[in-house]
Amino acid sequence: MNTTTGTVSRIILGSCNSQHHEHQPLWPVVQSRNPTSFVWAGDAVYADDRKVEKQILDASPEYLKHLLQEQRNEPGYKSLLESGVEIFGTIDDHDYGTNNGDKTFRWRRENAIEFVNFLDLPDTSPMMKRAAAGLGVYGVQVYDFNEPNPRKRLLSDEAAGLDPDVVPDLDPSATQEPLSIGNRLVAVFVLDVRSNRTPWPKTLKEKVMNKNDGCMLGDEQFKWFETAIGRSNATVNIIVTGLQVHAERYYDSAKVENWNGFPKSQHRLYQALLQPNVRAPIVISGDVHHAQLLRKDCRQRGSNTLRPLYEVTTSGMTHSWGSVETSTCGRIRLGRLCNVTYMNHAKRFVLHFAHHIFPWNELIVDDDSNQMQYTLNLNVAELEFDWEDRQVFTRILGHKGQTILEQRWPFRSLTSIEETMVADRDFQSLSHRLQRQATIIDQDDWICVHYTGSPSPVSFAMASIATASLVSILLSAPLLIPILLLWLLLTKRRKRSSSKQKSE
Numbered sequence: 001m002n003t004t005t006g007t008v009s010r011i012i013l014g015s016c017n018s019q020h021h022e023h024q025p026l027w028p029v030v031q032s033r034n035p036t037s038f039v040w041a042g043d044a045v046y047a048d049d050r051k052v053e054k055q056i057l058d059a060s061p062e063y064l065k066h067l068l069q070e071q072r073n074e075p076g077y078k079s080l081l082e083s084g085v086e087i088f089g090t091i092d093d094h095d096y097g098t099n100n101g102d103k104t105f106r107w108r109r110e111n112a113i114e115f116v117n118f119l120d121l122p123d124t125s126p127m128m129k130r131a132a133a134g135l136g137v138y139g140v141q142v143y144d145f146n147e148p149n150p151r152k153r154l155l156s157d158e159a160a161g162l163d164p165d166v167v168p169d170l171d172p173s174a175t176q177e178p179l180s181i182g183n184r185l186v187a188v189f190v191l192d193v194r195s196n197r198t199p200w201p202k203t204l205k206e207k208v209m210n211k212n213d214g215c216m217l218g219d220e221q222f223k224w225f226e227t228a229i230g231r232s233n234a235t236v237n238i239i240v241t242g243l244q245v246h247a248e249r250y251y252d253s254a255k256v257e258n259w260n261g262f263p264k265s266q267h268r269l270y271q272a273l274l275q276p277n278v279r280a281p282i283v284i285s286g287d288v289h290h291a292q293l294l295r296k297d298c299r300q301r302g303s304n305t306l307r308p309l310y311e312v313t314t315s316g317m318t319h320s321w322g323s324v325e326t327s328t329c330g331r332i333r334l335g336r337l338c339n340v341t342y343m344n345h346a347k348r349f350v351l352h353f354a355h356h357i358f359p360w361n362e363l364i365v366d367d368d369s370n371q372m373q374y375t376l377n378l379n380v381a382e383l384e385f386d387w388e389d390r391q392v393f394t395r396i397l398g399h400k401g402q403t404i405l406e407q408r409w410p411f412r413s414l415t416s417i418e419e420t421m422v423a424d425r426d427f428q429s430l431s432h433r434l435q436r437q438a439t440i441i442d443q444d445d446w447i448c449v450h451y452t453g454s455p456s457p458v459s460f461a462m463a464s465i466a467t468a469s470l471v472s473i474l475l476s477a478p479l480l481i482p483i484l485l486l487w488l489l490l491t492k493r494r495k496r497s498s499s500k501q502k503s504e
Contacts, residue, residue, distance in 0.1 A: 040089025
């Protein structure tokens with residue numbers, strides 16, 4: 001693998017970057033890796049951070065613009081910009097302007113324009129035109145790593161030919177030629193999970209039964225993405241979304257957001273990613289303040305064709321569940337307990353506990369070390385493409401530049417697999433459930449299951465009870481310890497008093 005400075009093929013991605021943390025330690029790490037591009041996976045700033053009379057204010061366009069300009073002037077980020085690295089990305093809720101925001105947000109159009117300006121894209125770009133039309137922050141860039149100069153690898157939208165708003169009528173044969181060894185194209189698609197998302201269900205029945213027909217992207221963005229990625233002839237396709245796609249963490253997606261909250265949208269996304277010509281798709285997500293490497297195995301109905309689908313979650317550039325030395329919070333001024341050392345350590349302990357007790361069967365376990373592929377530390381994700389050996393090195397990098405997690409994925413294994421650990425009954429069970437929900441549309445749809453099999457509902461329930469019990473103990477401990485000490489002191493005094501009475 002050629003790692004000579006200036007000839008490496010790297011893209012770095014990150015999310016959850018708060019202006020409330022004076023030190024942003026990962027920018028020197030990003031720049032030292034000499035990537036061709038840095039891609040925001042959401043929450044470049046925390047704009048919903050103002051509190052007036054116990055009410056959290058949404059971010060106006062003026063306030064968001066101010067924070068984004070401050071971020072551009074942050075010394076480490078400014079140095080990265082001046083180095084000529086391409087900047088791309090999309091939004092999540094905090095740089096959208098409202099926590100857990102959706103399409104009902106009043107400044108959805110204006111704030112989208114401010115974010116595209118932050119990316120320094122021209123007014124004539126398709127992303128800016130869509131943002132100005134109120135459609136959201138989504139788009140695609142294609143890099144040609146055959147170009148030796150890292151600053152000339154970005155193809156024009158016309159040359160890439162993927163964006164249907166730029167090239168509406170395209171001969172399919174123009175982009176779907178057979179893959180050759182000389183193809184060193186990487187396509188990066190960024191999706192907006194805020195501007196067009198249906199509000200989360202509010203009734204208990206909808207939350208428990210998960211029957212809501214809401215849409216994550218909106219039909220127009222979905223059609224755009226299905227067309228754009230369907231045209232791709234890239235060797236690797238990177239799909240960036242602010243929310244986790246594979247994770248199924250909690251019955252109420254309004255509290256722990258992920259794509260599983262809208263199963264029809266999740267299923268539709270999988271069908272787009274698994275189109276026949278889409279090679280080596282890798283999903284990138286943010287939001288959750290830790291990093292994870294995830295995988296589902298997918299089988300086409302009516303056949304034995306198998307494809308894997310990998311997801312890299314990278315979250316926490318300034319704060320994470322493991323950043324106990326500073327704060328685990330992004331919006332520090334809104335949380336009274338954000339700077340309490342005990343609470344930071346307690347939250348870290350609970351997250352470690354959850355990773356080991358919950359049946360999160362989509363979480364990758366390393367074959368060699370037998371270690372679950374997650375970290376609670378500050379992090380960014382790096383994808384390094386080895387064109388000679390036809391593989392991608394996926395790394396989670398820490399704030400000191402150290403490699404925390406690393407996986408080697410051959411290009412071929414990202415597109416097809418021969419066998420899976422998933423049992424037939426798991427594919428069939430999920431297929432029947434999706435049919436009952438009227439989610440499946442075609443007989444040849446792909447069914448995607450956690451790569452080590454579907455989790456047991458009983459195991460999930462028991463893990464939830466155990467975790468809730470642990471949280472209760474940790475929350476009550478600071479109150480119980482003083483009471484226990486007082487009881488011990490009083491007991492000791494009684495014993496002394498009793499001893500004196502006996503001696504007299």
